[in-house]
Amino acid sequence: MLRFVATCAALALPAATEAQTPSEIVVTALDRHVLPGYAALTEATGALAAAAEADCAAESLDLRSTYHTAFDAWMGVAHLTFGPAETDNRFFALAFWPDARGATPRGLSQLIANADPVVEDADAFATVSVASRGFYALEFLLYDDTVSAAGDPAYRCALVRAVTADIDLTAQTLRTDWEGEFAGLMRDAGTNDRFQSPEEALRLLFTSLDQGLEFTADLRLGRPLGSFDRPRPNLAEARRSGRSLQQVTLSLEALSELASILSAGQPELQAALAMAFDTALDRAAAVDDPVFAGVGDPLGRIRIEGLQVQVGDIRDITRADLGPALGVAAGFNALDGD
Amino acid sequence: MRRRDLLAAIGAASLAPGLTWADARDPAYVSAARHPDGSYRLCGLDRGGAVLFDLPLPDRGHAAAAHPTRPEAVAFARRPGRFAIVLDCARGVEAARLTPPANRHFYGHGTFSSDGGILFTTENDLDTLDGRIGLWDAANRYARIGDIPSGGIGPHEMVRLPGSETLVVANGGIATHPDSGRTALNLATMRPNLAFLTPDGQVRDLAELDPALRQNSIRHLAVRRDGLVAAGMQWNGPKGEDPPLVLLCREGGDRDLLEADPAAHRSLQGYVGSVSFTRSGSRVAVTSPRGGVLQVFDVARRALSAVLREEDVCGLSPAGADGILVTTGRGISGVFAGDTLAAPVTSVWSWDNHVIAVG
Structure with missing residues (x-):
């Protein structure tokens, strides 16, 4: 099998x-x-x-x-x-x-x-x-x-x-x-x-998933989005070779594969993550703007923002459900924020 | 408060005889920590980072301040906490408990006047969201004796310039109110600074960052014997900008930004959790618990000299002449000398953000 x-x-x-x-x-x-x-x-x-x-x-x-x-x-x-x-x-x-x-x-x-x-x-x-x-x-x-x-x-x-x-x-x-x-x-x-333990090795993989999602939401999508008043299309990743959206899609596919493996012992959670990734990939496919040139256009922007929100939702599931299910809490100080 | 009363309070502490740090099983450091049972404690550590004793705290701590002579450590609640506990480290009991006025909370740091007569605490005024410094009379069971403006918003760590009563306050610039948790309420207008204050509230100097760096919250401080201050920043601007995160500064003097090569710099993930000089002052260390990395800089050359990767590393304090005691949220403590962590101790404790040298 x-x-x-x-x-x-x-x-x-x-x-x-x-x-x-x-x-x-x-x-x-x-x-x-x-x-x-x-x-x-x-x-x-x-x-x-x-x-x-x-x-x-x-x-x-x-x-x-x-x-x-x-x-x-x-x-x-x-x-x-x-x-x-x-x-x-x-x-x-x-x-x-x-x-x-x-x-x-x-x-x-x-x-x-x-x-x-x-x-x-x-x-x-x-x-x-x-x-x-x-x-x-x-x-x-x-x-x-x-x-x-x-x-x-x-x-x-x-x-x-x-x-x-x-x-x-x-x-x-x-x-x-x-x-x-x-x-x-x-x-x-x-x-x-x-x-010192298998959990320590597992935590590295979990952190890779979590930070990978963060990178895609905050940097790959967040940088070109900028703010509503000041969109920054020139900050899109690898825009010169037309890869900005492709980078998002490929990162989501890789992260989806990892998430599926990490959640394999939790069928319901695995299904929820798969559905969330599918939604994100569907939204990515609907963006139809390979270098996020339309971040300043209200209609174009809303699609890219919707994708960013969905990646954030995946991250919420990852942090709220997958991390605890795996028993790999994030760092005591890393989470502190002071 | 009136200047005359204040000056009378500084100096009063030396009149009180009693126990010294040698009576407290001579810890070299104190640090707040979480025990695996979920309780929070203040621990005394020996020179190598091993636990000598632990005393209970009502909730999660952050940093502490050690009295210069008496074996007393003040453990501060984590922001936006409303307790500071004075622990008698000789008898192992709570000696006093500080509660800020009703419209205030602590930011997690504080420091003593040179003779230990006055304890200063960084506080948030919830009516105005202005930063304040609370004053407490250490010679009189830590009675509240007044407060002064911090010189900015969101004061976090505070140190005292050696050989003087001048306070240096990291005004992080971020306004928060416990009603909205830790949400930053003024990201669009924030303007952090490093304020040099007299204990009666006069601003001697105010160091600000370049306007392009105004979303770089100045949070953590260390001071060298000659008055050179090192400040660690936390970037609240757009992700991916990776601005410098370490400032070297003197009162009224030059300001220098310290930064490793781009790849090493990026590993800090825009966040410095603690700063410490070595005692000799030749090196300054910063940690990023988010990046799981310690960076040590040669101060004279303004260049990165050593790196340690250690998960959830944060606490830093001088060790010996040229070493740094390092603690992590995963229970590791040990002295970083040269470029390795010598004989690290593994414990069950989750060491909180800051480890404080005593005595």
Whole structure:
């Protein structure tokens, strides 16, 4: 049965006949969510780096298409900000957003203006500011009118190759660390120093779900929405490559999969979460505005706000029902607010 | 209150002989905590962070103030609480209980005058939502003797400049009323400041942030022996802006914002829960319980020098010359020296936001 379900679409509900132990939930999440997610990511980043080697031109259809595929794959694991993603700031090295102070275009423009030789060596490039690395930097190099045309084309080509190779290297390192060590520590939680109990490992997964929902509601949707008096369409995530709504949809799909696994021992809760995610995904499909350009238009805005409200509702269920059901209360001080 | 009475009160404490901190099993620190049975206590900790004693509190605490000489610790209720308990840490009993006037609540922090004669508490005036500083006579069973304006709205932590009676108040700028819980009532107009006050309420200096940072609520403070103040902020503006969260400031002097590289900075999640200098003053530490991260900065270089990831980390206090005692909501306490947590103690206690050095 489990094998059958695993081959179904992301939203399929794993069967649940009895409550699962924290340890069982963690193992399921690793085997069916985390590790497949990183495997898919490295496959896509490998293709991206190869495409840049073959043709580094910003207009290259192959490069652009592999960029989208790799970014899509990243969205499958972008909420897993703990463990190997924390080491050496790998998370931010792949995904530095939001960028309120414009560090990404500024950093890239400086590299280009100086024809900085740091692009010639992968180890050296890994020391460059995270703002000039990762998917969001690559988006500027491929799609931003200014950055994609700045300076010497040969240097820009080298920079595109350096950024894509660095994305691939970081993703491969993440996968290696997960498969080689961290997944094992989570599986054996309670018998090692890193995790004193299975609940501790489970809490990391729960927090990823909760913070992933918060990120999508407050940043992916909240930043472009701004306020009614001051909508901010230019703050939409990855708008240059037309991905803003896509990012929301993909994050909801990944979070829905994780929520389904975490709630598998609670059939009613699992069904409630599935319904809430379905509603959110339906609303996302109805937005029909790929870069949230319509946040200033009353009718367009109301659809995007409705989506944001629904993501907030999912988060309410997660915090009020799923967290207590799993026995993973949020931090005593983290919740304090003073 | 009249200046003459106030000055008479400061100085009175030294006339009262009695027990010292050595009589209280010599704790190095006190911290509020939650016990697994759900009760709230004030605990005395040794130098390594192990529990020496615990005393009951009526509800959740926040920070505490240690009397400079007498073995007394004042535990403050968590905002918007209305109790502060003076605990006799030698006898293990409640020595006095402070209740603010009817239209007031505490913000969770307080500090003593240099000789311990007066206790100062940060308070909210519920009629005006202006910040006030309550004054209590420590030589007379902590009788209320008056109050002064805090210099702003939402005063939170308060410290005293070493070698002076000048109070430094973090006016967080956020107006709240218990009727609406912790909801911020003035986000659109908030304007936090760092107020340098005389104990009789004169404003000696007022440090404000750049207008673009006015939604950065100044909450937590530490002060170095030479008067350098470090303030920790909490961002209430749009998410994703990630403004600087640490301010270095002197009365009447330069203001410097301290910030790690973008990735490390972002891990604070816009929220600083505690600030502490080392005793030597060469380093300053900040925690974010939301990010589960401790960052230590080299003060002279204004640069990040060490990072510790520890779930729900918050409490900070100086340890030895160059170390920092660190506590977490998950029961961990230990001294962070160099770049590791040496010999951490794991306990059943959920350590609350602040751990206070005594003696």
